[in-house]
Every structure is written in structure tokens, then in C-alpha cells.
Amino acid sequence: xxxxxxxxxxxxxxxxxxxxxxxxxxxxxxKPQFELFRRPPTILPETWTFEHYWKLLSDTNFLGYFWNxxxxxxxxxxxxxxxxxxxxxxxxxxxYRGRESLAFLVLFTYLLxxxxxxxxxxxxxxxxxxxxxxxxxxxxxxxxxxxxxxxLLRSFMAGIPEDLESAALxxxxxRLGAFWDIILxxxxxxxxxxxxxxxxxxxxxxxxxxxLVNSDDARPLTxxxxxxxxxxxxxxxxxxxxxxxxMSVPLIIVFAFLQxxxxxxxxxxxxxx
Amino acid sequence: MADVVLSNVNKRFGTxxxxxxxxxxxxxxxxxxxxxxxxxxxxxxLRMLAGLEFPTSGEIRIGDRVVNDLPPGDRDIAMxxxxxxxxxxxxxxxxxxxxxxxxxxxxxxxxEMVAKTAExxxxxxxxxxxxxxxxxxxxxxxxxxxxxxxxxxxxxxxEPLSNLDxxxxxxxxxxxxxxxxxxxxxMVYVTHDQLEAMTMSDRIAVMEGGKLQQFAPPQxxxxxxxxxxxxxxxxxxxxxxxxxxxxxxxxxxxFDAPGFSVDAGQLGPDARPGPAAMGIRPEGLTLGxxxxxxxxxxVEQTGHENITVVRLDGDLRMTxxxxxxxIWRAGEPVQFSIDARQAHFFAEGxxxxxxxxxxxxxxxxxxxxAPLKEATS
Numbered sequence: 106x107x108x109x110x111x112x113x114x115x116x117x118x119x120x121x122x123x124x125x126x127x128x129x130x131x132x133x134x135x136k137p138q139f140e141l142f143r144r145p146p147t148i149l150p151e152t153w154t155f156e157h158y159w160k161l162l163s164d165t166n167f168l169g170y171f172w173n174x175x176x177x178x179x180x181x182x183x184x185x186x187x188x189x190x191x192x193x194x195x196x197x198x199x200x201y202r203g204r205e206s207l208a209f210l211v212l213f214t215y216l217l218x219x220x221x222x223x224x225x226x227x228x229x230x231x232x233x234x235x236x237x238x239x240x241x242x243x244x245x246x247x248x249x250x251x252x253x254x255x256x257l258l259r260s261f262m263a264g265i266p267e268d269l270e271s272a273a274l275x276x277x278x279x280r281l282g283a284f285w286d287i288i289l290x291x292x293x294x295x296x297x298x299x300x301x302x303x304x305x306x307x308x309x310x311x312x313x314x315x316x317l318v319n320s321d322d323a324r325p326l327t328x329x330x331x332x333x334x335x336x337x338x339x340x341x342x343x344x345x346x347x348x349x350x351x352m353s354v355p356l357i358i359v360f361a362f363l364q365x366x367x368x369x370x371x372x373x374x375x376x377x378x
Numbered sequence: 379m380a381d382v383v384l385s386n387v388n389k390r391f392g393t394x395x396x397x398x399x400x401x402x403x404x405x406x407x408x409x410x411x412x413x414x415x416x417x418x419x420x421x422x423x424l425r426m427l428a429g430l431e432f433p434t435s436g437e438i439r440i441g442d443r444v445v446n447d448l449p450p451g452d453r454d455i456a457m458x459x460x461x462x463x464x465x466x467x468x469x470x471x472x473x474x475x476x477x478x479x480x481x482x483x484x485x486x487x488x489x490e491m492v493a494k495t496a497e498x499x500x501x502x503x504x505x506x507x508x509x510x511x512x513x514x515x516x517x518x519x520x521x522x523x524x525x526x527x528x529x530x531x532x533x534x535x536x537e538p539l540s541n542l543d544x545x546x547x548x549x550x551x552x553x554x555x556x557x558x559x560x561x562x563x564x565m566v567y568v569t570h571d572q573l574e575a576m577t578m579s580d581r582i583a584v585m586e587g588g589k590l591q592q593f594a595p596p597q598x599x600x601x602x603x604x605x606x607x608x609x610x611x612x613x614x615x616x617x618x619x620x621x622x623x624x625x626x627x628x629x630x631x632x633f634d635a636p637g638f639s640v641d642a643g644q645l646g647p648d649a650r651p652g653p654a655a656m657g658i659r660p661e662g663l664t665l666g667x668x669x670x671x672x673x674x675x676x677v678e679q680t681g682h683e684n685i686t687v688v689r690l691d692g693d694l695r696m697t698x699x700x701x702x703x704x705i706w707r708a709g710e711p712v713q714f715s716i717d718a719r720q721a722h723f724f725a726e727g728x729x730x731x732x733x734x735x736x737x738x739x740x741x742x743x744x745x746x747x748a749p750l751k752e753a754t755s
Contacts, residue, residue: 268463271430276524277451277480286476290467 127353134158134346141342157347166321167348170329175355177239177325178307181246185254185303186296188247193258194284198270208259215252222248223316230317237320245313250303257302261295262288297363305356326352381406381564382427382532387436389422389588396422398588400436404566409558411567411575414585415611420568423585424534427566428457440532451480456525457534460541462517464509464524471496471505474523481528495527515546526561533565539574551577572612576600584608591729605731606724609657615685617657617722618696624654624723624733633723636692638670641718648725649733657722660685663698665706668715672696674706688712 133141134157136150161167196208226245227236235241265288273283289296311327318324324332330348334341382404389397397419404410412420425431426438429450438445445453456477464473471492478488496502499519509517518538525533535554539547555578558565569575575582576596584591584599584607592604603609609617622635624642631642631649633656640656665686672688675695684700698714706712724730 266461266463268459268461269465271425271428271450272457272459272463272524273465273476273480274430274450275428275455275457276477279449279451282480287465290465 130346130349134343134350136343138343157343158351161344161347161351165333165344166329167326167333167351169321170324170326170333171351173239173323173329174308174325174327174352177242177246178304180239180243181250181307182300182303184243184247185250186300189251189254189258189299190289190292190296192255193262194288196255196259197262198267208256211252211255215249215256219249220312223313226313227317237318237323239318239323241317242307242310242314242323242325245317246303246307246310250306254299254303257299258292258295261292261298265291301360301363304359308352308356381408381441382566383437383439384423384427385437385439387423387426387433387438389419389426389431390434395588397426397433400588400590402583402590402593404564405580406564407562408580409555409565409567409578411569411579411582412585413569413572413575413582413611414591415570418585419588420570420583420585421536424457424536424566424568427532428455428534429453454531455534456528456530456532458521458525458536458538460537462509462521462538462541464517464520466509469506469508470501470512470520470523473509473520474501474527477524477528491527495523498526499523514542515550518542518550522557526557529561529563531564533563535565535567537569537571538567540569540571547574554578572614576612584611586611586729602734603657603722603732605729606655606657606727607729609722609724609732613659615660615697615699617659618663619655619657619724620694620696621653621655623652624649625651631723633721636694637690638716640716640721642721642723643718644735645723645733646735648731649723650725653726654733655724655726655730657724658696658716658720660697660699662717662720663696663714664717665698665700665712665714666704668713670714670716672712672714674708674710674712676708677705679705686712688714 132148132150135153135155136147137152137154137156140147140150140152196204226248230236230241230244235244269287269291270283273287274280278286309327310325311331314325314328318328321329326348330345330352334345334348382402384400384402387397387400388395400419400423402410412423414420422431426433427440429445429448429452433446440453440455450457465476468476474492474495475488478491483491492505493502496505499522501516501519501523504512504516504520509520512520518541521538525535538554539550542550551574558578567574567578576599579596581593581595582599583593584604586607592599592608594602594604599608599612603612603617606619610619620635622633624631624633624645626632626649629644631645633640633642633654635656642656665688670690672690674686675689676687678685678687679702682702684702684705686698686700686704686706687695688698689695696714723733725733
């Protein structure tokens with residue numbers, strides 16, 4: 106009993122530690138400017154205000170950055186999932202020379218620190234005439250999201266019994282038809298995990314966005330908000346917190362909708378071992 | 379008319395030979411079992427028939443077409459997998475309809491055919507369930523339904539009963555026999571269970587090490603095994619196989635085993651004096667009296683008979699079958715005799731050829747179920 110209580114206390118203290126900054130972010134974003142630095146600090150704001158949100162949406166380019174981030178993350182996710190799904194299928198189902206070494210080489214690229222790759226990537230993208238575009242970021246993010254996505258999907262793919270595909274072939278499906286009708290639905294939990302991972306990675310990425318994009322037309326939220334609200338003279342804390350809240354909302358929504366998929370129907374029951 | 383023909387089929391995976399120089403002629407409407415221990419090449423053979431593996435050399439015909447290069451979907455076959463391989467995200471109805479959908483059968487017709495198949499297999503109340511909500515036996519029936527719905531030329535079944543419990547297996551065995559008689563379709567059945575092969579097949583192809591050992595009706599496989607491997611593989615309890623020596627005197631052969639001799643009478647032209655083996659099924663031993671002295675080792679009472687293992691000098695063990703009231707206690711001495719007419723003699727080696735003269739071909743029409751084609755209409 107005592108053990109249980111101790112365990113619960115421990116778990117809750119960790120939850121609080123993680124949740125408090127988020128709570129503080131939310132609270133700060135709805136406090137008026139004059140209440141921000143009061144001592145002792147107020148836990149709940151005495152006056153609630155949404156002026157920061159309003160200011161952010163009407164006076165700044167926040168929506169422009171937001172839109173860029175949406176396009177950037179969605180495109181990266183689609184590209185990565187499409188390539189990784191087909192790649193994982195090839196690595197698992199086809200027999201060819203160097204299949205295993207190929208898989209390890211892919212993992213190896215993931216081991217390189219991404220900082221090392223910035224300069225070569227930057228130079229290549231400039232030569233391709235893609236500097237300062239969202240496309241350049243899509244390519245860059247794909248390079249480091251893809252290896253992990255490929256490995257993740259490879260293990261999901263390996264868990265799909267080969268008999269299912271054979272059965273589809275015997276039933277008259279083409280190889281592509283079997284992939285579409287049978288493999289993809291079985292792979293859905295894997296695809297959703299991969300998509301979530303890629304989306305979050307592209308949504309939160311800062312370093313590449315800072316180096317590769319230097320125009321407001323293509324800037325995503327991360328660098329955009331920093332650029333706009335932090336100058337050497339002043340940090341607009343309330344606005345920054347309001348922007349942070351709005352940046353987090355899409356991820357929270359996406360996660361809330363998809364997390365049930367992550368655990369649902371892992372192809373159970375169809376094939377008896 | 380031969381329906382499925384394999385001619386000189388070889389299959390190699392790298393340096394490993396899975397199937398070697400296989401020749402099979404399967405008649406239309408026949409129920410054929412591919413029987414053998416794990417790794418004997420039976421499943422590879424079936425997968426080559428299905429088009430899931432391609433032969434390294436040789437020719438496979440189904441009907442009047444060479445199908446070597448045809449993909450599985452174009453071969454007019456259906457297959458039931460050991461794992462059932464039901465599509466987990468589809469309902470029972472969708473599973474059964476899938477082969478029709480892939481062949482662009484119109485929707486209304488499709489629904490009719492699915493309903494008819496479900497009716498036949500008593501799956502109608504389950505059509506909207508997902509495979510994981512079914513019991514093993516029900517999943518098995520869905521897998522059968524998916525194969526049946528399209529009425530293919532040839533059915534391929536890969537150990538379809540091995541995941542069921544013993545009682546259900548017996549029931550499904552009878553169902554399959556009935557189904558075969560009703561449909562009159564060619565069926566190729568892979569199993570490692572000799573009971574399934576013996577009870578269901580018109581002919582059994584016994585395989586070992588990628589090679590066909592014998593292809594004959596069940597009774598012939600049992601009574602006149604082609605070689606030592608087939609002899610010891612078929613039968614429960616297994617045949618007693620004893621190593622010894624053959625010698626000949628004025629046209630009559632004698633087999634010397636350690637401790638006793640058996641008059642082998644006249645043997646076929648392949649018989650040579652020297653090392654050989656004798657096989658005798660447990661029912662060929664008469665326990666209770668006879669010239670051979672032994673000690674009872676173990677008695678298994680199954681109810682309708684007793685399986686008695688006896689030990690001879692030199693630790694040679696033999697198994698006999700006795701009536702349920704004939705019981706010896708372990709350690710008790712026992713005499714027995716061997717019915718020489720039931721003995722088989724084999725050349726040396728694990729697949730040594732059978733040497734008996736009377737390669738008594740058992741007439742398939744009397745000893746075995748003939749394919750009931752007329753029953754289909």
C-alpha cells in the first residue's frame with residue numbers, strides 16, 4: 106500500500122515537472138503585461154486578457170509563418186512516408202544482394218550529427234537554385250527523417266505475415282494490388298507513427314530553418330517567431346508565450362486524433378502463429 | 379486426363395536443393411497428398427504449383443497450359459494456407475469476396491456467390507465479423523470459403539488442419555473428404571500427418587530430401603512401400619526395421635537378424651546377398667508363442683488394442699500389436715513369431731529399395747475411394 110502511494114507520488118511529481126512549464130506558458134500568454142514580473146508571481150492571472158493573441162494575429166506575420174510551417178511539415182510528412190513505405194517493403198520482401206548492408210548504411214546516415222550536414226546541404230541546395238524556399242527545407246528534413254522512418258516501417262513491415270500477401274496473389278491481385286489492398290491497411294499503425302514522428306520533427310526544427318531560409322516568405326514558425334519577437338533590446342514575453350501556445354495547438358490536436366490509431370488493431374487474429 | 383503435370387521439376391535456393399527431379403501426374407478430380415517430414419520439399423512443391431515460387435528447371439502444366447511463367451492469379455488455382463492468411467482488416471464476407479473482386483465479378487453476382495459459399499460452410503451468421511473474432515475452426519472455414527467461392531480448377535491446401543485441436547481436425551477431415559466428393563475438383567494437399575494422407579487421398583506422394591519416394595494409393599504405400607524410408611515413415615506405430623544379412627541357397631532367400639532368421643522365400647531380381655534390412659509391421663508379430671525369445675519392455679494400452687514393445691538379445695527392440703486382453707507385464711519373458719509373408723526386405727541404406735518379388739499392385743478402384751466425378755451434378 107505504502108509502496109503504491111510512493112510510486113504514485115513519484116509519478117505525479119514527474120508529471121508536474123513536465124507540465125509546469127507548459128502551464129506557465131499558457132498562464133503567461135493570458136496575463137496582461139504589468140502582471141508578468143510582479144513579485145510574488147501570481148499563479149493564476151488576476152486579469153485575463155487575450156490581447157496578445159489578437160495582436161499576434163493582426164499586427165504580425167504570425168499567420169504567414171504558420172501557413173509556411175503547415176505546408177512544410179505536411180509536404181515533408183507525405184514525401185517521407187511515401188518513400189519509407191515503399192523502401193521498407195523492398196527491404197523486407199525482395200531478395201537482392203546487399204539488402205542488409207543497405208539497411209545498415211541507411212541507419213548509419215542517421216548516426217551522423219545533423220550539424221555536420223548543414224553546410225554540404227546548403228551548398229547543394231544553393232546550386233540547385235532552391236535557397237530560401239520551402240522546398241529546400243522539405244529536402245533537408247527528408248534527409249534526416251527518412252532513415253529513421255525507414256527503420257521504423259521496416260520493423261512494422263516485417264511483422265506482417267508473408268502469407269497474407271501470397272494469399273492476395275493467389276486470389277488474383279497483382280503485386281501492387283496486394284500491396285494496396287492488404288499490406289497498406291496492415292501497415293497503418295506504422296504509417297501513422299512514422300507520420301507523427303516526421304510531422305513533429307519538421308514542425309519543431311529550428312537549426313536548418315535558420316541556416317537555409319532567410320526570407321519571410323519561406324520562414325516557418327520556429328525561426329519566424331524568434332526573428333519577430335526577440336530583438337537585442339527587448340523580448341516580448343507575452344507575445345512569445347501566446348505564439349508558443351498557438352504553435353503547440355496543432356501538434357496537440359494531431360496527436361489527440363491519431364494516438365488511438367497507434368495502439369489499434371496491430372493485425373491481430375488474422376494469422377495464427 | 380492428367381490435370382496437373384510436373385515434369386523434371388527442380389528447385390534450388392542458392393546451393394540448397396529443395397526439390398530434385400520431381401515428376402508427378404495428377405489426374406483430374408484426384409485428391410493427392412504430398413506427405414513427408416519437415417524440409418522434404420512438399421511445401422516448396424505446392425508453392426511452385428501456386429506460382430509463389432518458380433522452378434529452377436522443369437515444366438509445370440495445369441490443364442493444357444504450361445504455367446511456369448504465369449503469376450498465381452492467372453493459374454486458376456486456389457490455396458488454403460496453414461496460417462489461414464485471412465485479411466485481418468476485412469470482414470468474413472469481404473475476405474470471401476476478395477478473389478471475386480480481383481477478377482472483376484459484378485457486385486450483385488459477387489454477393490450471391492459469397493452467400494452461397496457461406497451457406498455451404500455455415501458461415502452465414504459470421505459474415506460481418508472480423509477474423510480475429512472467430513475461433514480457429516471458423517477461421518479455417520473462412521479460408522476454405524475464400525478458396526471455394528471462385529470454383530477454381532485446382533485446390534492447393536498447405537497443412538490446413540495442423541492448427542486445429544485433435545477433435546476438430548477429425549471433423550474437418552471428414553468435411554474435406556465430403557467436399558472433394560461433392561466438387562470433384564483436383565486437390566493437392568500438403569501434410570506431414572500420415573493419418574490425414576492415408577484417410578483422404580486417392581494417391582499419396584511420399585517425399586524425402588526433395589525427392590519423390592513413392593507415388594501410389596494409400597493401401598499400396600502401406601502394403602508395398604517402395605523403399606525403407608516409406609516403410610518406416612508410414613504407419614503408427616512404425617514398422618519394425620531390422621538390419622541384418624541376406625543370403626541365398628538354391629533359389630530361396632534367408633534373412634539373418636541378430637538372434638533369429640526369417641525365411642524370405644523368393645525375392646525380386648534386385649536382391650543381392652549381403653547387408654540388407656527387414657521390415658515387419660507390428661501386426662506381423664504374433665506374441666505369446668513362437669521360436670523367438672524376448673522380454674517385455676513396455677505395454678501401451680490404447681483401449682481397442684495393446685502396443686507391446688519387446689526387447690531381444692543385443693538390445694534389439696520390436697513392436698507388436700495384441701488384443702486388449704493379451705497383457706504382459708514389463709520384464710516378463712515372451713515368445714513370438716514373425717509372419718514371413720508380411721515381411722518386407724530392403725536393400726542397404728536409409729532409402730534402400732524394396733526387394734520383395736510380389737510388388738503386389740493394389741487395385742486403386744477396390745482398395746481406395748475412386749474420384750467420384752458423377753456425384754458432382
